[in-house]
Amino acid sequence: MLLSDVVDASSDVGATSSRLSKVARIATLLGVAGHDDADLISVVVSWLSGELPQRQIGVGRAALKSLPKPAEASTLTVAEVDTMLTQIGAVTGKGSQARRSQMIAALFAAATEPEQTFLRRLLAGELRQGALIGVMVDAVARAAAIPAPVVRRAAMLGGALPAVAAAAIGNGPEALAAFTLQVGRPVGPMLAQTAGSVADALEKLGGEAIFEAKLDGARVQIHRRGDDVSIFTRSLDDVTTRLPEVVEATLALPVTDLIADGEAIALRPDGRPHRFQVTASRFGRAERSDQPLSVFFFDLLHLDGADLLDAPAIERAAALDGIVPDRFRVDRLITTDPEAAQQFLDATLAAGHEGVMAKSLTAPYEAGRRGSGWLKVKPVHTLDLVVLAVEWGSGRRTGKLSNIHLGALDPTTGEFVMLGKTFKGMTDEMLDWQTARFTELAVNGTAGYVVQVRPEQVVEIAFDGVQGSTRYPGGMALRFARVLRYRDDKSPADADTKESVRAFYERD
Numbered sequence: 001m002l003l004s005d006v007v008d009a010s011s012d013v014g015a016t017s018s019r020l021s022k023v024a025r026i027a028t029l030l031g032v033a034g035h036d037d038a039d040l041i042s043v044v045v046s047w048l049s050g051e052l053p054q055r056q057i058g059v060g061r062a063a064l065k066s067l068p069k070p071a072e073a074s075t076l077t078v079a080e081v082d083t084m085l086t087q088i089g090a091v092t093g094k095g096s097q098a099r100r101s102q103m104i105a106a107l108f109a110a111a112t113e114p115e116q117t118f119l120r121r122l123l124a125g126e127l128r129q130g131a132l133i134g135v136m137v138d139a140v141a142r143a144a145a146i147p148a149p150v151v152r153r154a155a156m157l158g159g160a161l162p163a164v165a166a167a168a169i170g171n172g173p174e175a176l177a178a179f180t181l182q183v184g185r186p187v188g189p190m191l192a193q194t195a196g197s198v199a200d201a202l203e204k205l206g207g208e209a210i211f212e213a214k215l216d217g218a219r220v221q222i223h224r225r226g227d228d229v230s231i232f233t234r235s236l237d238d239v240t241t242r243l244p245e246v247v248e249a250t251l252a253l254p255v256t257d258l259i260a261d262g263e264a265i266a267l268r269p270d271g272r273p274h275r276f277q278v279t280a281s282r283f284g285r286a287e288r289s290d291q292p293l294s295v296f297f298f299d300l301l302h303l304d305g306a307d308l309l310d311a312p313a314i315e316r317a318a319a320l321d322g323i324v325p326d327r328f329r330v331d332r333l334i335t336t337d338p339e340a341a342q343q344f345l346d347a348t349l350a351a352g353h354e355g356v357m358a359k360s361l362t363a364p365y366e367a368g369r370r371g372s373g374w375l376k377v378k379p380v381h382t383l384d385l386v387v388l389a390v391e392w393g394s395g396r397r398t399g400k401l402s403n404i405h406l407g408a409l410d411p412t413t414g415e416f417v418m419l420g421k422t423f424k425g426m427t428d429e430m431l432d433w434q435t436a437r438f439t440e441l442a443v444n445g446t447a448g449y450v451v452q453v454r455p456e457q458v459v460e461i462a463f464d465g466v467q468g469s470t471r472y473p474g475g476m477a478l479r480f481a482r483v484l485r486y487r488d489d490k491s492p493a494d495a496d497t498k499e500s501v502r503a504f505y506e507r508d
Contacts, residue, residue: 001033001040003081003111004074006047007118010127013048014395019135026139030169033078034143038170042162043082049136050127053082053162055237057089057123058100064120068105070113081107081119121394133368136161144168146176154179156188156368160236181307183225183257186232188368190261190299192357195375198341201358204375210313210359211341212298213331213348214376216465217265217279220295224250224258239283246295253323260320261299263330266291272352276479277467298330298357301365313373314361334361345377354378354464380462381504383408383478383496384487386416387457390438391450393423393431401435401451402426406461406481408474409497416455417474417498425462425482434486458487458495466505474498476505 009029013022026048033040046053088103108116121127137155141148146168154168155161158179167175181187195201202209220243223230229247231240240247246264266274266282273279278291300308300320308316320329333344345356355378363373385406393402403423407416426434439446441453462484469477478501487494 001037001044001078002074003076003078003115003118005029005032006044006078007114010048010118010395011114014398017396019138022135023138023142026136027142030139030143030165034169037079038166040078040082041169042166043078045136045140045162045165047122047127049133049161050122050125052085052122054086054089057085058091058096059088059104059123063101063104064124067116067120068109070108070116071110072112074112074115076107076110076115117394127394133161136165140165140168144173146173150176152368156366157181158185158187181259181302181309183223183259183302184228184230186221186223186230186236186238187259187301188236189219189221189234190366190368190374191370192374192376193370193372195358195377198345198356198358198377199338201375201377202336202338202341205358205360205373208334208336208361209341210317210361211333211335211344212357212359213351214354214357214378215263215265215296215330216273216276216352216354217263217293217296218283220246220262220264222246222250222258222260222262222295222297224253224255226256227251233283242282243293243295245293249295249328255304255323257302257304258300258323259302260297260324261301262295262297264293264295267294275467276465295328296330297324297328299365301367309365309367311364312362313359313364316365349379378464381464382460382462382484383501383504384458384490384494385419385461386455386492386495387438387441387453387459388416388418388455389450389452390434391421397423397431399435400431401438401446402431404434404459404483405450406459406478407455407495408501409492409495410474411497411499416492416495418472419474419501420469420472420477420481422461422478422481422483424480425484430483430486437486455492458490458492460484460487466501468505474501476501 009025012025016022030041030044033044043053084107088100091099111119137152138148141151151164151168154176155164158164164179195204219234221232229250230238231243231246233239243264266278268274282293297320300316302308303319308319335341348356355376358375358377360373385408387404388407389405390401391403393400403421405418405421407418410417437457438451438453441456443452443454461481463478464480466476467479468475
């Protein structure tokens, strides 16, 4: 299979808003991949999901700024590209950056212009063509002629849809029997939907709920079989060697086998959390801090030979309480009273945490899904910022000015300081409007990937927090920024200042 086959499919998927059309197009491609070489199926599924099978290969945006002239004809195969990416990721030692650059240049020199665009977005984590997990599951099911719920369950328990796709399309439905809950093999974590308030959460969950403190740490999935402990991130990366404190706490539990959900977090001596970056530094590939981490368990998926995925949440909580001491569990309240729930939220926020999770007492653990049985409740912070530049979109947003660069006013200079980018929260109508608006504000025309604009448009941004950043000149960046609305009623002089942003940073 040629790389161009995947690129064409990606373009087709991005060009349509029809879910059925997306599913059909991907299923057709997967069928061809299975016919050519079943080993390619997992690669294609990973790529169309915007991910690399290798996870990280040490190539960032900076390495993709200057690329060679594209090839005139498509010759690269999927297998060749996958092998080259594996080889690039394996380069280490002195001079590794230069060697990776040479290998990247060789790869891109053999790629046509559309293939270069696809690879650049894939490597930069910016491949957004609408092939979300639900679409991919349905496409795999269609290509394999297997009911979608069967594929979805296998993907949840197997931890990765690409492997499930390869088994299902290559070997049929019988192959999915191997994808069961296993200690040592990570599964997709259950995710939460959002509620506007604790009262809203109680109403949605039937009038009674389990409320748990939502810590601003790093989610971890912990597996133990005897004296062997494995720890995985929410993206299923193995970080066991980086978290000896979590290993030690897990080995102290009176169990033989378990799979548990938890949160690893760096705490100050007074028990308040450090900034999220302090915790995150223990997980990255870069130099890590020596700040110790604490672990707090909040769910139990397996205990000494018994799977608990389908057990009600209240039963899983009781099983967790039976093996985990109070000091290693998140704070919890079971109530029907909105006032008591609000007091619990207020106390959690006062302790420096994000908010609360509200959980149905009867909900099973829906691995890999954003289930309705979990609702997150946390305050929304907003800032009025100024758009400094905007990037042309890709996939469904091709031809639209999409990703906006955000700036806060620096009163000492009168200039705007960049704090990050976002493409989230934009409706189709908003994209149409901002494409016209920023075309009017373009400083030097709209050619090029990034369009610089006059700093005149104010936008209201919601965000979860502020973290330190060496990437942006202001030394800070917004976490999970998304557009709420454009503020035509405000001028740039009315925008929030760098000091306003710093106040959030210091509060965190």
